[in-house]
Amino acid sequence: MRQRSVGEAALVERIEAHAAIGAIEGGGVCRIALTDADREGRDRLVAWMRQLDLDVSIDRIGNIFGVRRGKADLSPVMTGSHIDTVATGGRYDGNYGVMAGLEVVRWLNERGIVTHRPLVVAAFTNEEGVRFQPDMMGSLVHAGGLALQRALDTRGTDGARLGDELARIGYAGEMACGSIVPHAFVELHIEQGPVMEAEGVQIGAVENLQGISWQEFTITGQSNHAGTTPMRLRRDAGYCAAAISVFVRELALRYGGSQVATVGAMDLHPNLINVIPARATVSVDLRNTDEATLQRAERELAAFVEKLADAQSVRIDTRRLVRFEPVVFDERLVRVIERASQARGHATRRMTSGAGHDAQMMARVCPSAMVFVPSALGISHNPREHTAPADLLRGADVLLDVLLALAEEA
């Protein structure tokens, strides 16, 4: 069993070859969904699928499925992820899971193994949501969470209509969305966080995914001279923005567990050293694996903001930007992943995904789970995104074992 491996060289070579499409300075990739680079990436993927004798189907939102027939005409076991990237992305986010899926197929082909259930390697359209919102769009449409027509009518940041762009690059497929309902879905992905590296974990069996709450607060106070305005007469929008930042951090530390809170963006106006800010915008990103706790955090923040506005005589407008409920992955599947990894002797840990993934959408229609491998320094969405070849291989081999096990299920 220990020799069963897709092979490091082949895996790394395929990842590198695909990362060359849309390659940017510093070893990164820019392959934003439905651009020419995305088309080129898709063309290469489809060509590889065909070389591997997979039946390629494209659905009407452009999701690509490479199907490997099984002995029985049962619902297939699906793996995959996405091949689009952010503007200054790395080589692994998304692409790794798709390329590893192909390597599993290659391994099976070379051995002439036919599994009981069919296997499918999927690449979902527009997971990153850079040009067209929302993100995870292809898997969301597949899972029935977003109407196809609404998705096709989405306007991009450049004004383009998604449906038109999909047709332009030749990926407005014929298959009805959601046609393939898998027996199980397993997504292999880099962690995009620092936990595994910091704790020496080699394989993460992802058991849940954090709910996400994004809000933006716009604070309107009064601009005044920093020297001549006594503290008691101030309506300092900048202070209020800072107070919100400090509050959410303290909230996350107080809650503990999976709760995280981030103020990533803050803008003061006029942003001058000796002028009390008249206006400030501040973003708050709250995440928790437990919906009730996430709601409690949101309520606490809302109460704090209301009190703050009152106390500081400012107006604070709240805009909800994004809200996803937490996702709990399939316990049985998580256990299959965990055992497969342990059987190979890897340092294994149950993980929570802090980022969104296609698997969270697939979880709406079939038992789903994820396999994580470490990300160096937790750096992601960045050309410096890196996972060591040995880690890439461990993940792909665990995926191989898991897919084989699931594909033999009755």
Next chain:
Amino acid sequence: MRQRSVGEAALVERIEAHAAIGAIEGGGVCRIALTDADREGRDRLVAWMRQLDLDVSIDRIGNIFGVRRGKADLSPVMTGSHIDTVATGGRYDGNYGVMAGLEVVRWLNERGIVTHRPLVVAAFTNEEGVRFQPDMMGSLVHAGGLALQRALDTRGTDGARLGDELARIGYAGEMACGSIVPHAFVELHIEQGPVMEAEGVQIGAVENLQGISWQEFTITGQSNHAGTTPMRLRRDAGYCAAAISVFVRELALRYGGSQVATVGAMDLHPNLINVIPARATVSVDLRNTDEATLQRAERELAAFVEKLADAQSVRIDTRRLVRFEPVVFDERLVRVIERASQARGHATRRMTSGAGHDAQMMARVCPSAMVFVPSALGISHNPREHTAPADLLRGADVLLDVLLALAEEA
């Protein structure tokens, strides 16, 4: 005595006429020091001084003095301020004090009054320090606090040499700097803060001027994913910037008295909602009338920043930008102002100036003090800067009384 008044119409007319030079959208003025607009403003001022029979002297840093002879050959009583503005300035900051000085002279001329001591109306070069640093330059050179040659060699934000620009606009005068040592200096100015309006005060007798400490902190942490990075593994530069902002506000409230603290400018990088900021810069403006207390505030802040850097595993670099010690004005002069105002029945209060003024430099060479009038909403350095004509008149009439009283002193 109550009828003794320079007259509202004449005063407002002169202010309006001068504000037309360099006028900008919204009723403001752009007359940055040593530009063509500044030259035009100076030319108008000098012409008006000559119309009023003043002897005009220009010193080597370009300060303009209009001298009205007295009966005795004694040191003169000086008033004045500056006529340069910030890029989007108002009509009153600086200009008001100079124009009111001219109106006092006009009033004396019309009545044929010759005072015991000479009177001087001064306009100091480059008070705002927009193009050439430091600010309050002309009065600083006059007071011997900055060597003439160093001032002339100053390079502007546009690379121009101050001495060259001064010659270009025709105001590199012949008089040695500091030649005129006044018996007393009284500067009439708008408050540029909201206190007088908020408290219904009509005339402020300015007894001191806050010391100023400007620092900029650059925080270097680690950029990471907002969802996947546990709170304990973060090196969040944005949180540290916010913590500094909240700390200095709490410090100012705790100290009370004249202590103010402002974070006017803050920048996060990359400033994205779901990315922990890798870097942040934050400015801190601390002011107090007491030097020892200001130093204590600086020490407390430095200790907080050091502890914060340690606790959050970030690097924090401190840059000192500006540092002025507090100034205490002449007590006897302040009392003269206070009494003159009270004698006219005005709601009078002793004030602290939170902003820097030419009077703080003059205080190094002669008894000095200031008269404040209210600024609507405290708005200044802004085209919307406004002081009601009745307030402008009250200030000018108090100046008239104070100058007359001081000019009769033996």
